[in-house]
Amino acid sequence: xxxxxxxxPECGSEYTYEDGGIxxxxxxxxxxxxxxxxxxxxxxxxxxxxxxxxxxxxxxxxVTVNLDVKGGSPIKRGTKVxxxxxxxxxxxxxxxxxxxxxxGQMYLKTSVVKKA
Ligand SMILES: [Zn+2]
Numbered sequence: 001x002x003x004x005x006x007x008x009p010e011c012g013s014e015y016t017y018e019d020g021g022i023x024x025x026x027x028x029x030x031x032x033x034x035x036x037x038x039x040x041x042x043x044x045x046x047x048x049x050x051x052x053x054x055x056x057x058x059x060x061x062x063v064t065v066n067l068d069v070k071g072g073s074p075i076k077r078g079t080k081v082x083x084x085x086x087x088x089x090x091x092x093x094x095x096x097x098x099x100x101x102x103x104g105q106m107y108l109k110t111s112v113v114k115k116a
Pocket of ligand 1: 027
């Protein structure tokens with residue numbers, strides 16, 4: 001139940017209700033932010049390259065291995081890939097979407113790139 005309103009942390013009352021994004025307890029008038037003290041919110045995913053550097057959208061990376069490309073010419077080790085886009089939902093295990101110079105738009109894995 002994602003919409004379940006948590007009980008009051010002050011008095012334990014279950015008669016809490018949500019009002020404009022905060023939860024109000026009618027028993028003790030305590031107001032609190034729902035989910036603030038729980039682990040309901042997923043933490044932002046951290047993307048790391050092959051050597052552990054944190055990656056961000058728009059970073060330029062270097063490919064660290066020779067990559068075979070289905071139906072295209074292979075991407076050579078050392079190829080610079082500008083303006084990567086990190087994917088919260090990986091595509092076939094690939095968590096970077098980028099346009100590789102000379103190869104076009106494709107998906108890469110953070111494990112085969114290094115921050116440039
Ligand atoms: Zn209360």
